[in-house]
Amino acid sequence: MSSVHDVVVVGGGIVGLATAMTLLRRRPGSDVLVLEKEDRPGRHQTGHNSGVIHAGVYYRPGSLKARLCVAGARATREFCDAHDLAYRDTGKLIVATDEAELSRLGALQERASANGLVLERLDADELRGREPEVAGLGALFSPSTGIVDYGEVALVMARQVERLGGEVRLGAEVTGLGESAGRVTVRLARDGEELDAVHAARVVVCAGLQADRLARMAGVDPGVRIVPFRGDYYRLPDHRRGVVGTLVYPVPDPALPFLGVHLTLTMDGGVTAGPNAVQAWAREGYRRWAVDPRDAVDVLRFPGWWRFVRRHLRSGVAEEWDSLRRSAYLARVRRYCPALTVQDLAGYETGVRAQALRADGTMVEDFLAVTTERTVHVLNAPSPAATSALPLGEMIADRVAHLADR
Numbered sequence: 001m002s003s004v005h006d007v008v009v010v011g012g013g014i015v016g017l018a019t020a021m022t023l024l025r026r027r028p029g030s031d032v033l034v035l036e037k038e039d040r041p042g043r044h045q046t047g048h049n050s051g052v053i054h055a056g057v058y059y060r061p062g063s064l065k066a067r068l069c070v071a072g073a074r075a076t077r078e079f080c081d082a083h084d085l086a087y088r089d090t091g092k093l094i095v096a097t098d099e100a101e102l103s104r105l106g107a108l109q110e111r112a113s114a115n116g117l118v119l120e121r122l123d124a125d126e127l128r129g130r131e132p133e134v135a136g137l138g139a140l141f142s143p144s145t146g147i148v149d150y151g152e153v154a155l156v157m158a159r160q161v162e163r164l165g166g167e168v169r170l171g172a173e174v175t176g177l178g179e180s181a182g183r184v185t186v187r188l189a190r191d192g193e194e195l196d197a198v199h200a201a202r203v204v205v206c207a208g209l210q211a212d213r214l215a216r217m218a219g220v221d222p223g224v225r226i227v228p229f230r231g232d233y234y235r236l237p238d239h240r241r242g243v244v245g246t247l248v249y250p251v252p253d254p255a256l257p258f259l260g261v262h263l264t265l266t267m268d269g270g271v272t273a274g275p276n277a278v279q280a281w282a283r284e285g286y287r288r289w290a291v292d293p294r295d296a297v298d299v300l301r302f303p304g305w306w307r308f309v310r311r312h313l314r315s316g317v318a319e320e321w322d323s324l325r326r327s328a329y330l331a332r333v334r335r336y337c338p339a340l341t342v343q344d345l346a347g348y349e350t351g352v353r354a355q356a357l358r359a360d361g362t363m364v365e366d367f368l369a370v371t372t373e374r375t376v377h378v379l380n381a382p383s384p385a386a387t388s389a390l391p392l393g394e395m396i397a398d399r400v401a402h403l404a405d406r
């Protein structure tokens with residue numbers, strides 16, 4: 001009989017790797033195998049994001065997002081310190097540009113306070129004094145927001161998994177998951193060719209954009225569909241790098257799920273503008289026009305998506321329109337940073353968010369995992385899951401501890 005691993009983790013993004021690390025730390029000497037279909041860890045959401053160490057301002061007090069983000073911001077910095085990884089405490093401004101936004105700053109400040117954060121309130125003059133190129137009627141300043149390269153963090157986590165005695169197997173795509181008495185059989189392929197299956201006492205699936213498919217593959221009804229939302233970024237030219245010295249965000253619209261186009265400092269000293277949020281037609285396609293027929297059909301055949309679109313029709317159309325025209329995209333940034341011109345927006349990366357949607361068209365707001373006898377499926381780990389990955393890994397490891405053993 002082939003050997004049975006203690007735990008197989010599917011997905012070498014930041015959540016899977018943080019989970020594997022935690023499992024190995026808690027039970028030194030245990031046999032933990034991470035399976036990642038790509039040729040390196042962190043190729044998808046973990047390697048295509050804003051790189052912000054979120055402080056935890058926006059999330060509903062008491063939610064997993066709120067608790068794990070606040071804990072994760074601390075844990076991320078500690079992890080970086082312990083492994084000589086660079087990060088920067090940049091702080092972040094949330095800028096109100098009209099009366100309606102100004103009136104929402106108070107509620108945002110209260111929410112942050114309920115999450116244990118202290119935000120500084122600035123009036124228009126104080127804002128201009130702090131960031132001369134940023135204009136607004138008022139702002140909140142979050143001193144505990146920072147930046148890091150999560151792709152780098154994931155690479156260091158993968159090395160740690162191996163140092164702790166685990167294995168990270170790359171180019172190993174999971175094509176089947178079957179629970180039977182005493183074990184889970186995990187079928188594998190590389191470049192379409194079947195490899196030998198592996199067996200595990202317990203399995204954790206952290207497959208990001210493919211999470212619902214892996215659940216269905218295992219015979220679990222996930223109850224949600226992963227809908228991909230693309231986020232396009234622009235990069236400012238080098239001579240514009242000094243335009244802001246901190247991260248600058250608009251006040252989020254409470255009716256919309258994403259945070260709005262922001263100016264973000266990057267670890268290599270650059271400044272990006274983005275991301276917007278438009279429908280993606282390929283879960284893992286990073287060109288603007290990428291279409292994967294299977295992914296597109298999955299979206300279009302999901303009644304929840306049609307309900308979601310009806311609910312957000314107006315903002316969705318505006319978002320699509322602005323994504324097609326650089327000048328319209330720029331207008332969003334110019335609301336709080338009027339000095340920028342269309343020449344300042346150079347094409348840059350896109351990212352694709354995995355967002356779980358219910359059949360009634362509502363988004364799953366919080367992190368979500370479901371458990372079977374031997375498997376934990378992480379079904380919703382959108383932003384701020386990169387910030388929250390370490391405590392999220394702890395939470396998932398707690399769930400693993402309650403699964404059936406051999």
Ligand SMILES: Cc1cc2nc3c(=O)[nH]c(=O)nc-3n(C[C@H](O)[C@H](O)[C@H](O)COP(=O)(O)OP(=O)(O)OC[C@H]3O[C@@H](n4cnc5c(N)ncnc54)[C@H](O)[C@@H]3O)c2cc1C
Nearest residue numbers: 011013014015037045046049050052174208351382385387
């Ligand atoms: C545009 C954008 C901006 C964001 N900004 C931020 C931010 O500033 N701060 C923040 O905290 N969060 C941010 N996020 C969110 C954050 O990036 C994600 O929440 C986080 O990376 C999720 O990690 P993950 O490990 O769950 O998913 P992923 O990184 O997507 O990893 C999943 C892994 O599973 C693998 N996989 C899938 N199917 C299989 C299979 N069948 N077999 C083997 N392997 C498989 C994939 O190849 C992938 O490597 C952002 C996300 C996006 C898209």
